[in-house]
Amino acid sequence: MYQSFIGLEIHIQLLTESKVFCGCTNRFGDEPNTNVCPVCMGYPGVLPALNEEAIRLSYIVARTLNCELSPRAIFERKNYFYPDMPKNYQISQFSSPLGRNGWIDIEYAGKPRRVRIHEIHLEEDAGKMIHAGDMSLLDYNRAGTPLLEIVTEPDMEAGEEAEILLQNFRRTIRYLGVCDGNMEEGSMRCDANVSINLEGQGLGRKVEIKNLNSSRFVKMALNYEITRQKELFGKGGKIVQETRLWNENRDVTEPMRTKESAHDYRYFPEPDLPPFIPGAEFLAKVDKGLVELPEARKARFVKEYGLSAAAADFLVAEKATADFYEQTVKLGAAPAAAAAWLQFDVRKILNRDGKELADCPLTAGRLAQLLSLLADGRIHGKIAKQVLEAVFAEDKDPGQLIKEKGWQSMSDMSQLAALVDQALAANAAAVDAVKAGDRKPLGFLVGQIMKQTGGMAEPRLVQELLKQKIK
Amino acid sequence: MIHSMDVSELKITAELANLDLTGEDLASLGNEVEKILDYFSSMMEADTAGLAAGKAGSAANRLRPDVRTPGDADALLENAPELEGRFIVIPNVL
Ligand SMILES: [Zn+2]
Numbered sequence: 243m244y245q246s247f248i249g250l251e252i253h254i255q256l257l258t259e260s261k262v263f264c265g266c267t268n269r270f271g272d273e274p275n276t277n278v279c280p281v282c283m284g285y286p287g288v289l290p291a292l293n294e295e296a297i298r299l300s301y302i303v304a305r306t307l308n309c310e311l312s313p314r315a316i317f318e319r320k321n322y323f324y325p326d327m328p329k330n331y332q333i334s335q336f337s338s339p340l341g342r343n344g345w346i347d348i349e350y351a352g353k354p355r356r357v358r359i360h361e362i363h364l365e366e367d368a369g370k371m372i373h374a375g376d377m378s379l380l381d382y383n384r385a386g387t388p389l390l391e392i393v394t395e396p397d398m399e400a401g402e403e404a405e406i407l408l409q410n411f412r413r414t415i416r417y418l419g420v421c422d423g424n425m426e427e428g429s430m431r432c433d434a435n436v437s438i439n440l441e442g443q444g445l446g447r448k449v450e451i452k453n454l455n456s457s458r459f460v461k462m463a464l465n466y467e468i469t470r471q472k473e474l475f476g477k478g479g480k481i482v483q484e485t486r487l488w489n490e491n492r493d494v495t496e497p498m499r500t501k502e503s504a505h506d507y508r509y510f511p512e513p514d515l516p517p518f519i520p521g522a523e524f525l526a527k528v529d530k531g532l533v534e535l536p537e538a539r540k541a542r543f544v545k546e547y548g549l550s551a552a553a554a555d556f557l558v559a560e561k562a563t564a565d566f567y568e569q570t571v572k573l574g575a576a577p578a579a580a581a582a583w584l585q586f587d588v589r590k591i592l593n594r595d596g597k598e599l600a601d602c603p604l605t606a607g608r609l610a611q612l613l614s615l616l617a618d619g620r621i622h623g624k625i626a627k628q629v630l631e632a633v634f635a636e637d638k639d640p641g642q643l644i645k646e647k648g649w650q651s652m653s654d655m656s657q658l659a660a661l662v663d664q665a666l667a668a669n670a671a672a673v674d675a676v677k678a679g680d681r682k683p684l685g686f687l688v689g690q691i692m693k694q695t696g697g698m699a700e701p702r703l704v705q706e707l708l709k710q711k712i713k
Numbered sequence: 714m715i716h717s718m719d720v721s722e723l724k725i726t727a728e729l730a731n732l733d734l735t736g737e738d739l740a741s742l743g744n745e746v747e748k749i750l751d752y753f754s755s756m757m758e759a760d761t762a763g764l765a766a767g768k769a770g771s772a773a774n775r776l777r778p779d780v781r782t783p784g785d786a787d788a789l790l791e792n793a794p795e796l797e798g799r800f801i802v803i804p805n806v807l
Contacts, residue, residue, distance in 0.1 A: 260779055260781045260782070265780060265781055265783070266782075267781050274799040275786060275789075275790055275801065276799070277783070277786065278786045279783075280784070291775060291776065292774070292776050292777065293776070293777060293779050294777065294779060295779030322729075323730055325803055330730075372800070376804065377802050378802070378805050378806060379797055379802060380801040381800060381801075506729060508729070515775075516774065516775055
């Protein structure tokens with residue numbers, strides 16, 4: 243009988259070389275206060291200038307999330323006095339953000355759902371503060387780095403749905419290459435808001451939740467908060483419009499002490515930055531940055547390569563894997579074989595060695611070569627796995643490894659036939675047993691020949707020859 | 714002329730700026746802020762019809778390429794009243 247309404251505010255740090263309004267390095271983990279200059283430290287008399295890559299990446303996200311693009315994106319000063327911002331204001335967007343009225347499609351509880359995007363705006367990130375006893379330590383390396391905020395409409399109803407949206411969004415931004423989406427390091431951050439009301443009564447009083455450092459916490463905090471509000475509502479209590487913090491040690495949300503006046507930001511247009519007007523040339527550059535998204539790619543993989551949904555799901559989870567796969571197929575590998583090898587054998591080695599596909603000795607060219615050697619019968623299955631291991635261990639091409647190690651499979655029929663004859667002569671009892679209808683010794687005989695050839699005989703051919711000869 | 718700033722508005726503004734103002738401060742600041750407001754109101758009387766904010770003098774976007782131009786961070790740190798390693802130290806404000 244209750245309805246819940248969940249909205250998210252997602253912040254992502256854009257992967258630029260430099261900060262959004264100055265030339266300082268944009269990089270996580272440097273020594274404190276090494277990437278600072280008079281602009282981002284708020285010195286008087288400086289002039290910010292907009293980073294063209296930051297604004298391009300922002301519009302790529304806005305286009306991808308189906309937003310209406312602002313013909314005049316205006317930068318505004320959001321005034322607040324807190325030491326994480328040396329200027330006493332944050333350059334942000336308010337009256338005319340760069341994107342509005344978009345949407346993200348997700349699948350939740352087996353049904354397609356459309357979550358609307360209220361707006362997307364570009365702003366500068368704040369510095370970092372460490373509270374230590376009676377003092378605070380300030381690091382302004384992050385101050386002025388480009389931060390994109392995506393605000394959804396309150397279109398979701400459960401913590402699980404918000405988690406799916408976040409995971410879907412994260413995959414998308416990683417596909418676009420605009421952000422690495424690392425919630426632990428804070429390159430992607432999320433605040434949530436939730437209200438409940440009696441069915442059909444519209445939105446309730448909104449409670450905001452902060453301090454959500456993973457998509458799992460987002461889910462847990464929202465579900466906790468929905469239950470809390472329902473219980474309060476049920477007892478005739480009044481829900482207060484407030485900001486609460488997720489306490490990850492106790493798995494509860496707790497009220498955050500804030501001053502009411504803290505939300506009076508007195509926005510006004512940033513006089514040092516002209517509005518940004520996206521022209522045709524700029525928008526063409528934005529279009530170049532658009533990529534096929536995971537969901538669409540998955541559907542195409544199923545249709546074009548005849549893969550199962552599970553295999554396609556695995557391949558598209560990371561763009562690097564999907565690109566690697568398509569490259570391998572383009573180089574002549576059979577789509578099903580390439581998918582299976584990536585999903586099982588290659589993944590097993592990567593997991594074991596703690597390596598990434600993008601950063602390992604296996605290339606699409608090498609996998610395609612290995613699969614073609616296998617398909618042509620030049621090596622057999624067991625050897626192919628050995629070759630794969632060798633590629634990882636020695637960083638060489640499969641063809642070269644096979645030659646060096648003498649791993650070519652023995653498929654010369656007359657040579658094999660001679661070996662089979664020898665084996666038959668040496669194992670008369672086994673031959674008799676097969677003739678009498680027992681098929682088991684057949685495996686034994688194949689094993690004898692494999693052993694004799696150091697595993698190089700093509701087992702399929704050996705088996706065929708044995709069957710022909712024992713009749 | 715815009716209305717002069719009343720004291721309650723001044724108090725809220727001071728609070729937003731984390732300033733503790735005494736009655737005396739309020740009186741003297743009140744006069745000064747009023748002068749600023751007068752200045753703005755005379756600017757607002759200028760005829761700006763047909764001029765969009767931010768458009769004047771800038772037909773094209775003003776962008777900078779995404780290039781690192783590191784400055785002299787150490788020199789800036791020397792201006793900090795107190796340091797702990799490379800951190801700037803301030804009294805705790807939670
Ligand atoms: Zn800077």
